[in-house]
Amino acid sequence: FVDGILYIPPETAPDPSAAGFWVLEFKTTAGSEFDKIKAAKIPKEEHVRQAQIYLWGLENYFSGQIPLNGALIYYENRDTLEHASYEVAPDPAGIAELMDRVQRMLIAVDSDTLPDDYLPEDHWGHRYCPYLEICEPGKRAMEWQSQQPKTLPDEVLASMIAKRIVAKKGAEKMTEKKKKGQRTLEELASEMKWE
Numbered sequence: 001f002v003d004g005i006l007y008i009p010p011e012t013a014p015d016p017s018a019a020g021f022w023v024l025e026f027k028t029t030a031g032s033e034f035d036k037i038k039a040a041k042i043p044k045e046e047h048v049r050q051a052q053i054y055l056w057g058l059e060n061y062f063s064g065q066i067p068l069n070g071a072l073i074y075y076e077n078r079d080t081l082e083h084a085s086y087e088v089a090p091d092p093a094g095i096a097e098l099m100d101r102v103q104r105m106l107i108a109v110d111s112d113t114l115p116d117d118y119l120p121e122d123h124w125g126h127r128y129c130p131y132l133e134i135c136e137p138g139k140r141a142m143e144w145q146s147q148q149p150k151t152l153p154d155e156v157l158a159s160m161i162a163k164r165i166v167a168k169k170g171a172e173k174m175t176e177k178k179k180k181g182q183r184t185l186e187e188l189a190s191e192m193k194w195e
Contacts, residue, residue, distance in 0.1 A: 002054045006072065023054045023071040032155050034077035034084070043073040043086040049098065051088040056095045121145065164192050 004024040013019035027047060029037065037044060043051075051071035058068060071088040101117055108115035114135060119125050121141040132138045152160075168191075183191070 002058065005058075005066070005068075017069070020069045021066050022069050023051060023058065025051050025054065025071060025073045026076070027073060028076045028078045031077050031079035034075060034079075034082065037075055038084050043075070043088065047073050048088050052091055052095050052098070055088075055090050056099070059090075122148075168192070 002023055003026045006022045006024050008019050008022070010016065010019040025047065051073055055068055055071055058066065068090070070090055072085050073088060074083060074085045076083045105115040105117060114137075118137040119141070121144045123141070126132065126138050126141045126145070129135060129138050132142065188194075
């Protein structure tokens, strides 16, 4: 469901292009996810796709009676209540391609077959698929994912690096053995025994 439709009157719009109707989508995220979105300065791909579906649905349902400028995706950091918002313009070609995929999937389901349109093996969506038990491509993807080397989440790695740097600085103060000059990244990695 659409979270809301915002109307910005022309007399209060910050610029003329902002005046009019906008689909609203509200997202709350953890701090680390919010930081990624804010650093990228773009909304997540799946949220853009969701906004495009809303724009398409409202356009069809109201037969163009509500002239929509686009969508606004509003992110809120649930840890700090910080927020950011991004405009999403209608993408008729993108939604046409998506609806074509949906039609192909419906035809396949009606014929009791799985559609020949799968997520990439490394996609997170396989873990949450309710049809994984009967989906051979999904099973293969999960098997492939289980065989991939495990990586540390960025937040854990950053914390480990920060702790090592702080410990190293503390040790230098204690022993008064401070290396002079700048070190290369290779020197630092060797000293810290990072691989």
